[in-house]
Amino acid sequence: MPGLADNCANEVFEVTPLVMRTIRQSMRAHSAHDLSVPQFRTLAYVDRHTGASLSDVAEHLGLTLSSVSRLVDGLVTRALLVREASAADRRYLTLRITTEGEAVLAVARQATRQDLAELVGALPPAEQELVMQAMRLLREVFAKNVQRA
Numbered sequence: 001m002p003g004l005a006d007n008c009a010n011e012v013f014e015v016t017p018l019v020m021r022t023i024r025q026s027m028r029a030h031s032a033h034d035l036s037v038p039q040f041r042t043l044a045y046v047d048r049h050t051g052a053s054l055s056d057v058a059e060h061l062g063l064t065l066s067s068v069s070r071l072v073d074g075l076v077t078r079a080l081l082v083r084e085a086s087a088a089d090r091r092y093l094t095l096r097i098t099t100e101g102e103a104v105l106a107v108a109r110q111a112t113r114q115d116l117a118e119l120v121g122a123l124p125p126a127e128q129e130l131v132m133q134a135m136r137l138l139r140e141v142f143a144k145n146v147q148r149a
Contacts, residue, residue, distance in 0.1 A: 012138070022119070023112055030111035035104070038063070038071055043097060043105045046081060051094040080104060 002010075024037050035043070038061055045060050046052050058068040072095065075081040080101035086092035097105070120128055 022116070026112040026115040027108045029115075030108050035108075039075060040105070040108060042068070042071060042075060043080060043101050046095045047097045047102065047105055050096055051086070053092065053094060057095065075101070 027040050028037065041061060042057055045057055049056065054065060054068050054072060057072065058065045061068060063071070072081060072083070076083055078100075079098055082096045082098055083093050084096055086094050120131060123131065
């Protein structure tokens, strides 16, 4: 018989893909630059990890290095990302999001937050508080797990 932790894990496992699908659909709907989800994810990753390498992005996206190289080429061509030589090793290239890339990302994030607010806004205020409390708890649990990895 499954325990409470098993049931909780199952709920997280079942709900997370639904939430992510909704976020991806919203981001695609609000993309002023017709960016794919992997391109958005790349921009968001580089925004959070300035100086990331192609390998870092490939690992994050779960794509091959050559696929990410082509993806990044497109973002560089569109002036949303910049490739730069590393300060520590000039042979090593790092990525940085441009001001235009930040603007594109900000618009998509804001529109997506508004879409999510509409969805959760249908819940009574007490349930919205429960969702926020649950998200804070999940952030703590998963942040600790990521730090160990």
